[in-house]
């Protein structure tokens with residue numbers, strides 16, 4: 001859907017109004033134009049861009065022009081051609097034109113202005129257009145025939161007017177635009193237009209039928225005088241342009257008829273002017289008689305007022321002015337008549353001159369033609385021998401031509417060979433030059449190498465001399481060294497003989513000593529055989545000693561007072577060396593108050609962990625000899641059982657208890673005996689509670705009874 005928009009970037013309403021006027025005008029002159037009534041700028045651009053609408057405008061304004069091409073031809077070349085043609089016409093008309101780029105993508109203002117100017121030069125009257133009074137003069141002075149002096153009988157304003165009109169009509173190529181009546185004008189325009197629009201061809205090329213028809217018809221009667229003059233000018237222009245000046249007979253007849261028509265018109269116009277002049281004279285007489293009457297009335301005895309007098313005077317003045325005006329018009333018309341007569345005379349003279357020229361030229365051309373015809377007849381009358389000779393000559397010349405062609409081909413081949421040879425020579429020269437330059441370079445390189453090798457030879461000679469000197473020196477030193485070596489070799493031979501003797505001696509000594517050692521080893525082997533027996537005897541004796549000490553031993557360890565406990569409250573009265581311990585009971589007086597206890601060993605409050613374990617340690621060796629040993633502590637709470645067996649929390653090596661020390665001894669002795677006996681160490685943890693021994697490591701929780709050990713040591717803690 002098209003929406004009407006004012007011109008882009010133009011808020012001025014007058015520009016939009018101009019656009020509207022232009023579109024309206026385009027619709028009025030081109031009824032089938034496919035452009036919205038309120039078209040936008042882009043729509044207007046799209047309508048005009050192909051140039052066909054512009055050509056249609058010109059065709060409408062000046063029918064018959066732009067016959068070439070068609071509206072359906074939208075190729076870019078024809079578009080450009082159409083626009084260029086339109087712009088050229090604008091140039092001729094003196095209408096300010098626009099740039100092609102403005103129409104394609106620029107501002108449409110210049111395009112609209114141009115078309116509105118064109119519109120201003122034309123006003124639409126029915127089916128025809130008339131030139132407005134504001135027509136500008138053509139900017140193409142070359143297109144004016146009168147400017148070249150062919151038709152220049154007029155002078156002054158009249159001539160200027162005629163010239164401008166003639167230019168404009170030439171530009172439009174439609175000199176009958178100002179034809180008065182509709183149908184007649186159409187007919188006249190059609191006939192004359194065909195003649196006048198034939199600029200692309202020539203007047204001389206008009207078909208005779210058309211010219212005779214025009215001469216017979218009354219088309220010339222209805223054509224404007226100016227158009228007829230333009231025809232004459234065009235024909236004369238063309239004859240001048242053609243230079244040879246040949247005017248066909250039919251065109252000359254047409255020209256004559258045109259001139260006759262002009263003469264007729266001029267005579268009728270002169271008659272008309274005469275009648276007008278008579279009319280003016282009659283009117284003048286009439287007015288003068290009236291004036292006389294009025295004057296008589298004015299000089300009469302009647303009582304008239306001053307106002308009437310004034311009116312009469314005014315009327316008189318007006319009538320006088322009118323008379324002066326009429327007189328001027330009369331003079332003007334007389335002038336016109338005289339100028340027209342002059343024009344006619346000039347036209348007659350030019351026509352006579354043309355006719356004379358045509359006659360002379362036709363006579364000369366006729367004589368030329370006759371001469372040529374005679375020559376041709378003479379030529380035709382020559383015998384056929386000459387033809388044969390000519391044929392023979394032709395054959396010979398052909399043969400010669402063939403020979404020459406062959407020679408030419410051979411020479412070309414030779415030339416090619418020579419060119420190839422030249423090329424080869426140039427190549428060889430180039431190669432020889434390059435080879436020569438290479439050889440020069442190589443010679444220079446070899447010379448350099450030779451100089452370098454000579455230097456090297458000198459250096460080598462010097463080096464060999466120094467080497468020779470060094471070698472002689474070394475030879476001398478080697479000789480002295482060899483002498484020294486021979487001397488030392490002799491000494492070595494002597495010493496080796498001595499050493500051999502010494503070796504023989506020592507061999508004898510060694511053999512003697514080996515024999516002695518063998519005897520000793522035999523004695524040691526015998527002793528080793530008895531070692532195990534001795535060892536077993538030692539173990540037996542050791543265990544017997546332990547047995548003698550007692551299989552069950554009860555030791556007592558007395559805990560020292562804890563920090564903060566008063567030492568006066570101790571019940572220990574006496575500690576004997578043989579395990580005797582006297583405890584005092586303060587609640588019982590007398591002898592009953594002291595009680596004696598006997599143990600295998602008593603460890604006092606000052607006894608250390610080492611002291612306690614020193615008495616137990618031999619039993620550990622018995623374990624490794626195959627005896628069962630049991631060590632446990634017994635005593636009341638807080639008496640020091642855990643301290644004795646394990647040691648205090650975070651105990652140092654000094655504070656470690658019996659368990660740790662026993663295990664240390666077990667592993668140490670087993671490792672010591674590792675060469676002879678392999679030991680396996682196992683651990684059990686049991687609890688004796690309510691006279692029942694329970695396995696604390698048992699997973700099934702069952703209570704097992706274990707055999708009691710042979711040896712039992714009670715560590716009684718008190």
Ligand SMILES: Nc1ncnc2c1ncn2[C@@H]1O[C@H](COP(=O)(O)OP(=O)(O)OP(=O)(O)O)[C@@H](O)[C@H]1O
Pocket residue numbers: 558559560562605635636637638639640641642643644648717
């Ligand atoms: N010979 C000692 N020298 C120094 N302190 C000791 C000695 N004997 C025991 N003690 C200290 O006496 C306290 C009680 O000792 P321990 O716990 O060994 O007694 P216990 O007999 O094991 O007691 P319970 O039957 O209640 O387990 C501990 O603080 C311990 O360090």
